Amino acid sequence: MGELELIEYIRGLASGHAPEWLQVGIGDDAAVIALPSGDSIVLTTDMLVEGTHFEPGTPPRAIGRKAVARALSDIAALAARPLCVVAAVCFNKECNREFQRRICKAVWEASLQFAAPLVGGDVSEGEGPLSLTVTAVGLPGPKGVVTRAGAQAGDAVCVTGTLGGSLRGRHLSFTPRIAEALDLAERFELHAMIDVSDGLSTDALHIAQASGRGITLKAEAIPVSEDALALSREGEGHEDPLRHALNDGEDYELVFCLPQRDAKAAAASGVLGTLVSIIGAVTSEKDSFIVRPGGAREPLRGGGWEHLTG
């Protein structure tokens, strides 16, 4: 059973039960909750598991940092500002006292670095892999939140940075695009946004599905990372670097939809020194496509990482 199928199952259970204070519920990168006095909070939870999200032997500093950064990337995806995090960690018997302290210190330091201080937590012990769950609370930016669901036919589809090959190191060292998301939301009319965790192909489809629109990506416009090129050169099968950019995932870049004029301005200026590329368009079609360099159009399939598909 795929993760997405399970999320759909839960959405099915929840449908018809949405409380009036729930502005964005299950199925986006984060939930948005309206509080009595008029504040809204943005809430997301994210689990990191040894052997799944990082290899055994990864330095504790990198593990703690990634756990926090991943959760905050979901806050960024809604163009929200992080406020704080709480963390639950499960150690196993191989985690000695020094290692445990290092993990906790790494979570604390990352939470400070990203201006979302750790305010609480839980420590458990179990057989099995080390795991960390970070829950982040954010506040909507001045322009409110941006969800996956607002893409409009005619919008351009843009992405920050470059994609693919994050396993070479960026999946541990990335900085969540919090400042970039807030800056984009401030300057442009963002209709929809998501962070690239599952892979561009899958995450673009998430926007398409949530928005009830099609997305057509232009293969040659997709910014391929140096890491994707290197993986392609080094890999046994010399896989097309574009496949890495489309499907590897864990890029934690932002994919967003906005009017063409805004997209041109964003691509021309970049955002806080980061590349912005126009990689496609939102359509009124039912399906999503990718246009190959020769002009051939083929269905866009989610080839990104999805848990529980094995």
Place this chain on the structure above:
Amino acid sequence: MGELELIEYIRGLASGHAPEWLQVGIGDDAAVIALPSGDSIVLTTDMLVEGTHFEPGTPPRAIGRKAVARALSDIAALAARPLCVVAAVCFNKECNREFQRRICKAVWEASLQFAAPLVGGDVSEGEGPLSLTVTAVGLPGPKGVVTRAGAQAGDAVCVTGTLGGSLRGRHLSFTPRIAEALDLAERFELHAMIDVSDGLSTDALHIAQASGRGITLKAEAIPVSEDALALSREGEGHEDPLRHALNDGEDYELVFCLPQRDAKAAAASGVLGTLVSIIGAVTSEKDSFIVRPGGAREPLRGGGWEHLTG
């Protein structure tokens, strides 16, 4: 390394960095965060691990329910009202599709039952035990929150319900004392409160330490549960049922400190049909004690469950 030692380590890192909006931080049952418009939220995260918090073979319905109920018991401990939860679950390869759905459904149903609907989550896969992390958001009750830190010399120490032997079943089936906490806070001047997760002895010491006071418990006043009596009868060592009541933990009852007059009224009336017992007093002494039936006073030692002490 003990869990408490690790929490002290993190508190040490965090000391001097507390943001002005953080009303209650690391070291209580939940954090309290002041938001710009005047709302405060109460936030707590809690991880449930197979083999540690429930046995393999436990029905999924009970697992999901316990994960939600434990987190909400921490919300109750602050006399807050639950608003919503998010959940992160890590399945292993033995969890088939039907089992996965049952866990998710159980979390959803428990969240509805306790009026804290599930608004988001994360699903992962890893080698090792099934684990669930539930993060709960609450709102302070009408009288504000009650922390561990306000016990005053001369206060009575009270507890709801009966204690001990929760492993016979109550650790899975308990209902968090949310309504009871709100009712107590409404009617009485609560100075400090905690939920009994680690065991009465340890949790009373948590209040004593956080409040900078001593607590003296009266052994014969501690309400011993039928389960503790049964365990004592059935157990190999016929351990004193009082030891079960003091140390077993996972009772999820409320321990609270309040003026003697209020305590007498609470004990006379109970709370929403639940027993309230006066079990001791807060003192201005540095240390905490338990007075045995014959009158002998001995130091109160935390004998409750603590993770990571093995």
